[in-house]
Amino acid sequence: MTCPHATGAAGHRQAGDGKEARRTRLFIGTSLAGTALAPAVAAYQGQLRRAGWEATWVAETAVHLTYLFLGDWPAEWARRLATALEAVAALPAVSWHLDQSGTFGPPQAPRAIWVGSRTVPRPLARIQAETLAAARAVGFEAESNPWRPHVTVARPRRGPSGPLPPWRPVTVAITQVALVHSTLTPSGPIYRPLHTVALRREATQRP
Secondary structure (H helix, E strand, O other): OOOOOOOOOOOOOOOOOOOOOOEEEEEEEEEOOOOOHHHHHHHHHHHHHHOOOEEEEOOHHHOEEEEEEEEEEEHHHHHHHHHHHHHHHHOEEEEEEEOEEEEEOOOOOOOEEEEEOOOOOHHHHHHHHHHHHHHHHOOOOOOOOOOOOEEEEEEEEEOOOOOOOOOOOEEEEEOEEEEEEEEOOOOOOEEEEEEEEEOEEEEEEOO
């Protein structure tokens, strides 16, 4: 997913013959496809449809939380980032309570509908900070934009005026972080984990 608060990467060329290296579109995130959030998102999409929204709907298998959007990078850089990302393994798993929905973009023409939390849980913010530190350690230049944890559920084409349907809160466990390859297709992006780091499971921290 291209996060509305994502930060792009500076141009990167492979050293040597001066030719552009083959790039892959990358982000760091957590898949939530196998959690209680996925069917809750599907149910909420049904509410949005009945309310009159027309959109590109995020599939249950693609539901995820993005910590950092990286842009297009060569495979060698991705391998170095995967190694740096192992530092996240020292952090504990986290319970994340998603208690609100909202939109990004102009109210009359939003570009995304999301679900997330009213506040940023401190343990979750620490995970995001560690992923950012790992990326910076291998040369990623990130802007210091505030991070708002959220899950995109739809990219609207047309919708009714007025508030969104109510979102029923859901709590999920964040147990792993992954470096993900994203392939854009006409029917939506396809995500493939390149490297997954498990978080400590001794005690799942709550916000």
